[in-house]
Amino acid sequence: MAVLTLNVNGQDVAVPAGASLLEATRAAGADVPTLCHLDGLSPVSACRLCLVEVEGSGKLLPACSTAAAEGMVVHTHTPQLREVRRMAVELFFAEGNHVCAVCVANTHCELQDTAVAVGMDHSRFPYQYPQRSVDASHPQFTLDHNRCILCSRCVRVCDEIEGAHVWDIGSRGGQCHIVAGLDEPWGQVQACTSCGKCVEVCPTGALFRNTDTTAEKQPDASLPALLRSARDQRRWHNQ
């Protein structure tokens, strides 16, 4: 197996050829935060939290979608990176309606964890308090747009793993929101198999099971990676 060696934060690491920079930073034990990235799903580089500095590139590169290359010298926690990460998390909190105390995902929320990791104890930017709705039309699950950070994990897991493509993104800019089917109530979308994968991968409390209440959501975001590797390795008899 071809191997690439690169240097992350002063530490030499080896990763298999074809690995992403994110995998290289993990090999070095550098804790690069991610929100939109999820192992098993295609990278979209939307949350911009995994940006790292690569010497000689002149700009910040998203670790999730940048291929590791031989001899790269990578820095993951420079003062500039810490500052822009914190600011990105502030922007996430300010643009939605994130109220941890009453959220199903409290204590199991990746946004909350990221805020702690980057040291965001308050937002310097004013909260926008947008008017957003809740879609409770599905018999088993609920979508609360107030908590959505538009990571598009649900869109990708439904398209790439489940193959149903129920979710998409509608509108643009600050009006962006997740749409089910042809912008219908989720419960009316016949393509939905009610598999619940979108709920498992949602990093916040935007998608949750109706049986969960405050701080009870315990998602398992490892599902896409397991299913994808099973598919790639043809572990199922009917393949």
Added chain:
Amino acid sequence: MPSPVQLRCCEASGCRSAGSQALRTALEDACGAPGPEASRLTIKPVGCLRQCGSGPLVACDRPGGTQLFGGLAPEQAGALIAEALADDGGGNAGPSSAADPLAGHRLDLEGPFFALQRPVVLEGCGQVNPESIDDALAFGSYAQLQRVLQELTPEQVRDEVRLSGLRGRGGAGYPTGLKWDTVALQPPGPRYVVCNADEGDPGAFMDRSVLESDPHRLIEGMAIAAYAVGAERGFVYVRAEYPLAIERLRLALQQARSRHLLGNHIHGTPFNLRLEVRVGAGAYVCGEETALLLSIQGQRGMPQPRPPFPAQSGLWGAPTLINNVETFTAVPAILRQGGDWYAAMGTEHSKGTKVFALSGAVVNTGLVEVPMGTPLRTVVEVIGGGVPDGSPIKAVQTGGPSGGCIPAERLDTPVDYESLLELGSMMGSGGMVVMGSGTSMPEVARHFMGFSVNESCGKCVPCRAGTVQLAQLLDRFVERRATPEDMERLDALCRMVKATSLCGLGQSAPNPVLSTLRWFRHEYEAACREPTLCVSSGGVG
């Protein structure tokens, strides 16, 4: 036999909105009246005659020379016809007497607006009838395509383009020859050419004018490019806001197909090319190449991380050459005159000519094509004629919402890619808005930020949420309730959005703020609730 006289009437969008259609109808009616004399007069609809602000424009070609008239009302059609058919030539357009019915409508073709221009891309604009392929052929369109197909190999074409030093005219200035090579050298398989005609910058109308005035030249340029990179299929992505450009382009494509200048076995060679028009749906971000390609494929136009670059993996995963209208349109002239000829114009790193759309507080609004490296002052003060009331220019905005404001004291900067970047602005696609002393810079910045808020696709958080916060911060300055902390926040957030956004739209969205903060910081300081506090805070940026 009296010599023939030709009236060229501008039929591009700018003059149309100034009433050119009514004027042309009146001219045609008046022309019917005088009898045998009229037979030597032809009226020809043409594209942009460039001095758009004085429309509707009519050029009168007589043996003695050409005269240009602007702002004529349909009632003056008779006077114009009489003038055109007058025997004495009258072409010297001497001091117009009080009795001259056309006084005040004569435009000076020898004046700096036209004299300092160097039409290459705009060579056929205002000369050919954009709706007639015969006229385009008579003007020389498609001659280079034929020569290229019959005499040159794709490598030779690419060599010529590389030699010319042409750089992408969409704004980023990537070397065109290098891009063509990258596409051509991909592994064998299908490939595509795409023309980016999604000209969305406020104040930019170069590409529209080319599409409306000389569509065959663009088609020829694309066909040459397709031959050079080995593509057999291509798309022109035009924004829906350009209905006339779409109509004329579609007609031109249809005409080219019927003359076998597109299709299979063009000029009897094995070269095939299918070109189609794709119409955008109103998203500015679809001018970003990866979003544009997704839109052509019927998907939501959202920028994708690069690499892979479209040259490696574009439409349906195939290598795709994507260039701007102006880039493709420059190609036929480059092949006709040679790459050396093109490279002889311009500066060391920016070769050739560039078309600018000049507007704002300026006497002569319109299209300007000048060699690269022309000082900005020449463009806005000499060609443009400065601010109408004679007051000094305060700043020039280039590059639309991605560019910045260049202050009056830097007007001697030569216009090229690097110099503009150094000043914190950018070439952009070529919109140039002149601002007079009455313009408030924080308001300009807020205007452009509002544009970016509306046009952000919403994919990445710095652009989606950051521009909203920036616009609100700018509101505080415009409404004079900003604090020293707002100044720091504005500066820090601008730098964050610039450094971390996914695509060019987000990365350049703070430019109008950053450039005005750099050159007009005192206006922001004065816009604070307690100006003195803001001044003392200083030191940011």
